[in-house]
Amino acid sequence: MKKIVKYAAGALVAAALALPGGAFAQDKDAKATIGVSIPAATHGWTGGVNFHAQEAIDELKAAYPNLDFVLATAGDPGKQVSDIEDMMATRNIDALVVLPFESDPLTSPVKRVADAGKFVTVVDRGLSQPGIQDLYVAGDNTAFGRVSGEFFKEKMPDGGKIVVLRGIPTTIDNERVEAFQASLEGSNIEIVGMEHGDWNRDKAFEVMQDFLSKHSEIDAVWASDDDMALGVIEAVKQAGRESEMWVLGGAGMKQMIERVKAGDTMVPADVTYPPSMIATAIRLTADRFVSRAPMAGRFVIDSVLVTPENADEHYYPDSPF
């Protein structure tokens, strides 16, 4: 429990807001139901989202008996729309926390929730129309790419040849890669190969095997995701070229943070994109009902560089991710 509280404090810049205050005793009696709609655990990162959502809900339920939560996970945008409609029709929710599968298909269903006067919190992927949500908790994909690019520039002042593995073709991936390329401008770092590894370990392993066959000189790899980084590392090991290159992943998977902490030369750093942002969103939404602090606006969670020095702050041994 202590660990969880500590973690929550770390994840929430506005942790103070989450603490219950005696002054709001009268609000505590008002019943409220909060619907939480997130993508199913189809890969490591969404697995983390599921874990942190469940954890936040359990803690909040224990702390505020008057709050009730409905958690639904969806495997595709269509299912997510149905989930949200069901929450409105059968559970009479007072607030919705939604991490949209995709922006466009979810925009009008979420707008209907907002139009019905419910409090709406959107997480990570923004909706296609501005002004629908009351609260927007976002990861910063541009910063994710930029921080990664800057690390490459810093590690390779004289330039070099790198290969890049991209995620599933989406706006998220495009924003990251564009920011990464922009931040490399003016350096002598050359991207000799770029392929989609779909944020998948097996796919990344195979793509990297082929990169290694194709290019006799690779100085570093931007795997852009920790699942892909693990596949990449395995392929590099198989080729026996561990001493030639290093790998930068991203997201903050605990196995990778462990390696950074241990000073692994192949994994000098990691860049965060914390799945725990869902917990931030759920907590802030809950505060809307148990406190009087203003909760509307934007809350951007930075992507930060994890190095051996600060790795402890980003290490959550209990999380599956």
Next chain:
Amino acid sequence: MSAEAKVEPQRRRFAVDLHVIGPLLALLALVILGMSLNDQFLSAGNVTNVLARSAFIGVIAVGATFVITIGGLDLSVGSMSAFLAGVTIIVLNSLIPIAGGGWGTIILGMAACLLLGLGAGFLNGILITKGRIEAFIVTLGTLGIFRSLVVWLADGGTLSLDFNLREVYRPVYYGGLAGIAWPIIVFALVAIIGEIVMRRTAYGRHCAAIGSNEQVARYSAIHVDRVRLATYMLQGLLVGIATVMYVPRLGSASSTTGILWELEAIAAVIIGGTVLKGGFGRVWGTVVGVVILSLIDNILNLTDLVSPYLNGAIQGVIIILAVVLQRGRKGA
């Protein structure tokens, strides 16, 4: 008259030949394309990579050849493999304190994986034969069940094999005999045995008989249900064998393990000349089909010819072309 009579059989022989060598032609074309695009293509390293990564789908697809030949379908193989990998990792990790961190543990883990594969195949088979449910529906159901179970076992994250045990287990994927990687050897053995079973045994002929006409097979005193059940169990066992080789590759299983393997296996089987509605199966053709599919990926990665966004489209075109090559003249 006599001239016409001469032309007719010639044409027909040509058609039969093309039907048989169609997949081989497609494979040859891909190899020539690969050679001309990248001089690393035929290097020992690249050939080993391509064949070793084909081995998982390959071993599974040999099983799928039998399943499709009896007129069935198994959509659950990818999920089953993920589930088996997950359970195997859990078994291996929990055996360390009891059996130690050596080969004994790994052999126990492998045995568990194979047994569980047989069991999963038995589940599919019994539901199809005794439950009288369409294979498509049964295996669609078990696809969802196995996939969910692995997500549940992994808590939505990743199951990872104990680091030290992994180092012991690693040679099963990365090691080999006389310079040939183990997965390639296993794939070759499974394919050769599969081909012999399909061509030379009563079981293989029963499979084809059931696939072409179940009623006639029944009247011919073939134990249709028994052959069917055995075929789904064989498929399960082969998924187990593939998983035993898969686990040491990345030492982990997650919800993305084995995703869409079932469709790749089915595509390979059909490219190889097995008839989708059953009655005729060709194991060596499946092997060619699997290698074709891996080569497409490999060639696309080795070159910058097309936008990576279009990889799927190229694969689709080549799959259809490979099938057209062998069927185009069938009616002539």
